[in-house]
Amino acid sequence: MRYLFLIIVVSLMAYAGSLSAQGRLSSAPGNIVVLRGLDKVTAITNDFEVKIGQSRKFGSLTIEPSYCRKRPPEETPEIYAFLTITDRVTDGSGQEIEGNVVFKGWMFASSPALNALEHSVYDVWVLDCK
Numbered sequence: 609m610r611y612l613f614l615i616i617v618v619s620l621m622a623y624a625g626s627l628s629a630q631g632r633l634s635s636a637p638g639n640i641v642v643l644r645g646l647d648k649v650t651a652i653t654n655d656f657e658v659k660i661g662q663s664r665k666f667g668s669l670t671i672e673p674s675y676c677r678k679r680p681p682e683e684t685p686e687i688y689a690f691l692t693i694t695d696r697v698t699d700g701s702g703q704e705i706e707g708n709v710v711f712k713g714w715m716f717a718s719s720p721a722l723n724a725l726e727h728s729v730y731d732v733w734v735l736d737c738k
Contacts (some may be wrong), residue, residue, distance in 0.1 A: 635680045645730060645732050661673075666730065669693055669732065673692075674690045686718055687716070688714055690713065694707040710725065711725045
């Protein structure tokens with residue numbers, strides 16, 4: 609009886625150790641979002657990186673990522689980022705007068721059409737999180 613109890617305790621400890629090891633494998637949020645932008649007028653694509661908390665201009669858009677994460681390799685692959693994209697408006701002389709938020713939300717690399725930027729000139733989607 610003691611022998612059976614000892615086997616059960618050792619098995620439970622091994623199972624608990626494997627659970628904590630799985631917890632350590634989960635990914636941490638990234639510091640850099642890799643995006644691809646498409647100019648629909650010229651059909652030119654650009655890949656660029658933006659640090660979390662900073663902004664990057666792409667055409668008339670200003671892109672500001674707040675968060676990104678990549679799932680670890682042992683899970684179903686997914687990369688997602690929270691982006692705020694503003695369309696800059698200028699007066700006739702090139703001075704910025706205002707900006708309209710055209711997208712604020714999550715973008716997913718595996719399904720970019722799920723929550724896409726709807727803009728007449730530009731498309732932006734997530735490629736990676738570093």
